[in-house]
Amino acid sequence: MRKCSLAAGSVFLALIAAQTWAAPAPPVKLTDTSETFTLNNGIVAASVSKRSGDLVSLRYHGIELLQAGNGRAFGYWSLPGTRLTFGSQHRAIVREDPGSNGGARGTVAVQFTYDGAANTAAADVELVYSLARGDSAIYLLGNFNHRPEYPLLTFGPGRFAAKLNSQ
Numbered sequence: 001m002r003k004c005s006l007a008a009g010s011v012f013l014a015l016i017a018a019q020t021w022a023a024p025a026p027p028v029k030l031t032d033t034s035e036t037f038t039l040n041n042g043i044v045a046a047s048v049s050k051r052s053g054d055l056v057s058l059r060y061h062g063i064e065l066l067q068a069g070n071g072r073a074f075g076y077w078s079l080p081g082t083r084l085t086f087g088s089q090h091r092a093i094v095r096e097d098p099g100s101n102g103g104a105r106g107t108v109a110v111q112f113t114y115d116g117a118a119n120t121a122a123a124d125v126e127l128v129y130s131l132a133r134g135d136s137a138i139y140l141l142g143n144f145n146h147r148p149e150y151p152l153l154t155f156g157p158g159r160f161a162a163k164l165n166s167q
Contacts (some may be wrong), residue, residue, distance in 0.1 A: 025134030027103020030094065037092065037108040039131040039138065046129060046138045050092035053077060053110035053127035055162070058138070067165045075162040077127055077142055079155040084121045086112035095128065105132040114150055122150040 026042035038047040047057035055075030058065045066074040096107035107130040128141040
């Protein structure tokens with residue numbers, strides 16, 4: 001039993017030492033254009049449309065993972081079984097600027113306000129994308145805020161869908 005604990009402890013210390021001596025991961029960078037936000041940490045680069053909240057590009061070690069297809073393109077949020085959209089009033093914001101935190105994390109969001117239209121989900125919606133230094137994935141979050149004065153919600157769970165590059 002003692003040999004097993006000693007071996008496990010040695011492996012654990014070796015892993016800590018390897019992480020300590022490894023070159024630091026590059027910082028997250030945010031590129032903000034009139035059309036998109038792009039978060040890039042040297043491993044993952046993700047571009048988000050400021051108008052739709054769609055993920056219009058996702059690169060992993062320089063390889064594009066998304067492609068256009070029938071219907072909606074690339075990566076998008078959907079409300080299955082409905083033709084509902086998000087409010088027509090929207091704004092794109094930087095929630096966490098990597099330029100202000102030493103490149104530790106970048107977080108951007110596109111917010112949609114319920115506009116009362118019949119084809120609009122009766123909720124204020126915020127679509128959030130976040131990337132940290134050294135991460136090999138981007139984090140996604142959809143916040144749906146249904147206010148008491150809004151009509152009844154008429155959709156089931158929302159989802160994020162992606163059309164993957166076939167190559």
